[in-house]
Amino acid sequence: MLELKNIFYSVDNKDILEGLNLTVPDGEIYSIIGVNGTGKTTLAGIIMGLEGYKPDKGSIIFNGSDITDYSVTERAKLGITLAWQIPAFFEGVTVYEYLSLKDGNGKPEDYLDFVGLNPDKYLGRIIDESLSGGERKRIELASVLSVNPKLVILDEPDSGIDMASIDAIRNVIFSFKKAGASILLITHNEVMASMGDVVSLLCEGIIIKQGNPYEVSNYFKTYCYDCTSMDDPKCEDNEEAMIASVDNLSGKTTRK
């Protein structure tokens, strides 16, 4: 479905992604976990093709076509969409309008119901700062539902969501999968990440570990919680271990 090949990306001479390879298989949830500042949101921007996120090197393949030079709209038309970590506000635009951007197979009220918001209360609301952070995040998920995507990039869908509602968010994510979509689930929470069929650990711009949720979550908890960089002696990572783990993936990533 989606394949990133040897992606390099830097901004202001700062290397952010350094030869990243990953493959999101058809119809699966692919989780990416990593601490703050490791390049997760950058990766989302690169896949969606946002302004300022053109990779310096490497290519993005979607269902066999090279989409590296496609615009955001072109990618969206292929079925790729993104739910932002911090969603945008739209002065004067109602939730109803926002959920009616595409003639989908559902109605705005259904999408709201799905994310646990009462349509009677929310359809007429304006998407501005009067919405709470959590409400805005749910509306973002509803908006993703409304376009019936093939590949959903979710950038920390759980941030700002209260504990009691996390299950509802997880259900929405599973429903994307049920509808046949592939999901790239970005998070720094290993419980959330464990929803993935595959989990990858992103550290300083490359994937240092990939495997089943249990394995990677454990690794993350053990080594990444209070690690400051890969050079930190606490990090299990040493050239050998890292190369070994990455070689397990089909990728050929090696660290410079």
Next chain:
Amino acid sequence: MDINYSKEYEAIVEAYKKAGGNPEGLFNSEYASIVINNHDVLAKNEVPGLHISYSKIKDGVKVKISVEDDVQVKNPVHLCFGMLPREGRQIIDSDFYIGKRSKISFLAHCSFPDAEHIEHIMKSQVTLDEKAEMKYVEQHYHSESGGTFVYPKLSAKLGKGARLVEEFKLKNGRVGLLDIDYEVDQGPMSSCELLTKIFGKKDDKIDVKESIHLNGEYASGTAKSRLVMIDQASGNVLGEIEGNAAHSRGHIDCYEVVQDQGSIATSTPKISVTNPLSKVTHEAAIGRINKKELETLMARGLNEDDAVELIVNGLLR
């Protein structure tokens, strides 16, 4: 009801619909209304507690609208102003007096459907007595020629606890030249909201000046403007708030979108406080449409032009 049915009346009502006006408000006797084309009053209707009188002046009409004390005018008063001719000058000099504790709203629609060179000068004096509430929403429809020159002037005085909401919207057709000049003098515990929403195209020229003087304790006032400039249009907003009384609060909120090379926007907030217990703030943003908003809509499949349109429509709503 006092209606002078004629071809002219029918035509001005048609123009009124183009400006977004609902004709129900002109024909139904439960709605107070006045219809003016060029220099003539074609219709007027009063409701209990509300009085409308008028007289001819050079190039226009002088209108006086007054509301007695303790009157809640149920339906919005419909004002239909326009100029059907291609050229000319229209002055509407209006006086509004709203009595103590009375409540009223106005819907004004101004149409200049065939304007090639039309000057429309709207001078309003508004007096709100103690605890009176008035909402005035004005919408315009101008021809595509750009030959419309509009000068809305407002001078308002708000008594103790009075409340004024004033909205000016011009989204359809060309603006031409627009020079808004509002000045509000607020008494104690009064509140005032000024809102301006304008879409400038081609070589439209827009000047907005809004001044609020917070002269009474606990008075609060906001001046909010949303301007979208495309092509070579220019927009210039001067927001001014003076905090002269204890515990008064003022805020200026100006957002101007300049979307094309050649369009210009400026914003000048002028805030001052002469009483240390008063607080006045301002926020202003000028620039292209927010990238994240645009890309969010594009990530849902909209092309850039449709995304811009949706965002602009929201801003100017």
